[in-house]
Amino acid sequence: MNDEQSLTNSYNKMVSNNEIQRNISQEILVSKLEQLKKKLENKRMPFRSTAGRVMSKFGFIKTLEKPQGIYIHGSVGIGKSMLMDLFFNQLDIEEKKRIHFHEFMKGLHQLIKNARDKNKRDPIKSVAFDYIKNMQVLCLDEMQITDVADAMIVGRVFEEFFNNQLILVTTSNRHPCDLYKDGLNRKLFLPFIDIMVSNLNIERLSSPVDYRKIKISGKKKYFLSTSPEDTIQFNELIAHFNLQEGPGIKIQINSREFLMERFHSGVGLLTFNEICSIPMSSSDYLEIISYLRLLFLDEIPDLSNGGDDSAKRFINLIDSIYDKKLELLCRADVVPENLYIFGKNKFEFQRTVSRLFEMQSINWPIKGKTH
């Protein structure tokens, strides 16, 4: 690897291009990710090939130690996902995968269900083994355990992963010891914490600011499409989040797939039509919101004329956003109080208007997104 491709170099470039501000805690983490990257790219490492992994698992290869993966934790908006993505994108290894934790768990549950339906012996173990068959490095973004069904299987899954030489890099808002805090049957979850702590280097990232908040602070949150000035400002804000660059995200909603094309590191851009003119329930909205920290919602029309169904969905969407304390920036044809003056959902819509106003306040959301 030449110096040009080093993570430190890329980080420094982002600083000198004014894309980001220098942050010492991030620099330390970058150097740790760099060390891991170098070890992984070392062609002599046994786990670079499936045969080597099997041999090292059974103790035939002891010359080079398997490196520890990294568990990055810290508060919201401080660059955890950004740095993990930097590592992932520059890691010169084919057998790597990056996935959002929530999507990963949903996929696992489905695979385990299929394995159970086929009466496979030890379905969790066999699914975990198969999952990483052609994988050396797994990057999991935003690990959080709130669901008892997840809590009950993660220990077995990750034990199997680590036994089979997988290198894990993950981000989370919580230290492993605080995962699934106060959760149901937490005792049964504790072995997972031990597995994480003994197989990963636990790295805390800190920052004096939530960079995501800084990017939108002091700015309006509700823009009018009739105002050219508003439109310029709205588009400038969107441009700060590199939403066009990523591959987007595919969200599985029951048997449907919802594609959010403009999505990057928890920030998404959707038009009103994309999310309110197709059948969507509140739980579908909650599913989509679970991937987001900030949503730009564009092209909200005047809903008074014939927009009853989409107005009803908009009510559900805003309620879901409000409950989950998601940060929302909108661009609409009219001010909130004129969005839906006539129609059968007019009474309920008053709450939506009130919530839209509350969400524009600088103190909202008070504690960031709940987990």
Ligand SMILES: Nc1ncnc2c1ncn2[C@@H]1O[C@H](COP(=O)(O)OP(=O)(O)OP(=O)(O)O)[C@@H](O)[C@H]1O
């Ligand atoms: N040093 C920095 N200077 C300026 N902006 C930064 C810096 N580090 C990260 N950012 C920006 O802050 C935003 C949030 O970063 P990121 O998504 O990586 O945060 P996070 O720690 O993963 O947050 P969360 O816990 O909510 O997932 C991104 O738009 C990113 O580009």
Ligand SMILES: [Mg+2]
């Ligand atoms: Mg993140």
